[in-house]
Amino acid sequence: MKPRKVAIIADTALDVPVDFAKEYDVFLLPISVIFSDGEYRDQIDISTEEVYRRLHEEIPKTSLPSGEMILRTFDAVAAKGYEEALFFTLSSGMSGTYNMLHLMAQEETRFQSFVFDTKNIGLGGGFFAMHAAVLAKEGHDLASIKAQVCDTTKKSKQFGKFKNFEFLEKGGRIGLVTAKIGTLLNIKPIISVNDDGIVYTAAKVKGNKKARKEMVELLSQFLEGHEHFCLSVQQGEAEEEASIMIDLLEERFPGKPLLEGHIGTAFGVHTGPGMIVIGAYIYK
Known part of the structure; x- marks a missing residue:
C-alpha cells in the first residue's frame, strides 16, 4: 500500500527557514504582529527584518494565528490533496496556538491530523518540523513520522543570551531596578526552555566571554552520550557575535551540521537586537 501524502505545517514562531x-513544501502558519498602526501576519505582511527595524520606535505585541488563517491553511492542505497532516506549534506554555489548533483540527474531516506541542520556540521547535518534512518527502506516513519525530520533546535544547536588559525592561519582562543592576554588574543571564515549555534562567555569569563559554558547556552537557545531532546558531541583528559562537561550536563539535538563522519575530520582540541563541537537535 502506497503511503498517504503527509502535509507538514509549522507556525512561524518556530523559525523554519523560508x-x-x-x-x-512546509506550510507556514503566521503568528500575528500587532503595532499601533495595525495587525500584520508574520512573514506575509511583515518580514522579520522590518520588525527589528521598527523595534527601536515601538515594541509590538504578538498573538497566536487567527482562526481565519488556520482555516485557510486547512483549505490549502486539502486543496493539494494531502490525506494526513502534522502540525508543529510553539510551546503551549508560551502561547495558545497549540490548544486552538488542537480544537480546530478535531473538526476537520478532509484529512487526518495530529498537532504536536514542541514545548519550545524558534529552531528549538523548528527542528522537529524540519525533520518531519524530510521524512515526509521520503514517503513516510503519519504514523512513521510521529514515531520518529514526536516521540519526545526532550531531544531539542537551546541556550541564549541578551546583549543587554533594555528591551526586557521596556517590554515589562523585568523591573527597572533589576535592569540597572544587571547592566552595572555586567551580568549575562543565560536562558533556556524547560521540559514544560517555559523559559527559565539556566545560569548567570559576568561578562560576554564567560557567557559564551557557559552556553557551549551547557549544550555539551545536554548532548553527552549522543552522536547523531545537528546544531544551530540564531542571532537577532548580531552577526559578529554569531560568527564567534559558530567558531566555538565547530571547535567543540567538529564535523556536525550547523544551521545558521535569524531569531524570528516571536522571540525577537521580547529580547530585542543583540540576542544570540545556540541549540541542538538529537535526530537519532
Whole structure:
C-alpha cells in the first residue's frame, strides 16, 4: 500500500527557514504582529527584518494565528490533496496556538491530523518540523513520522543570551531596578526552555566571554552520550557575535551540521537586537 501524502505545517514562531519551507513544501502558519498602526501576519505582511527595524520606535505585541488563517491553511492542505497532516506549534506554555489548533483540527474531516506541542520556540521547535518534512518527502506516513519525530520533546535544547536588559525592561519582562543592576554588574543571564515549555534562567555569569563559554558547556552537557545531532546558531541583528559562537561550536563539535538563522519575530520582540541563541537537535 502506497503511503498517504503527509502535509507538514509549522507556525512561524518556530523559525523554519523560508527557503527550506519552499523546498520541502512546509506550510507556514503566521503568528500575528500587532503595532499601533495595525495587525500584520508574520512573514506575509511583515518580514522579520522590518520588525527589528521598527523595534527601536515601538515594541509590538504578538498573538497566536487567527482562526481565519488556520482555516485557510486547512483549505490549502486539502486543496493539494494531502490525506494526513502534522502540525508543529510553539510551546503551549508560551502561547495558545497549540490548544486552538488542537480544537480546530478535531473538526476537520478532509484529512487526518495530529498537532504536536514542541514545548519550545524558534529552531528549538523548528527542528522537529524540519525533520518531519524530510521524512515526509521520503514517503513516510503519519504514523512513521510521529514515531520518529514526536516521540519526545526532550531531544531539542537551546541556550541564549541578551546583549543587554533594555528591551526586557521596556517590554515589562523585568523591573527597572533589576535592569540597572544587571547592566552595572555586567551580568549575562543565560536562558533556556524547560521540559514544560517555559523559559527559565539556566545560569548567570559576568561578562560576554564567560557567557559564551557557559552556553557551549551547557549544550555539551545536554548532548553527552549522543552522536547523531545537528546544531544551530540564531542571532537577532548580531552577526559578529554569531560568527564567534559558530567558531566555538565547530571547535567543540567538529564535523556536525550547523544551521545558521535569524531569531524570528516571536522571540525577537521580547529580547530585542543583540540576542544570540545556540541549540541542538538529537535526530537519532
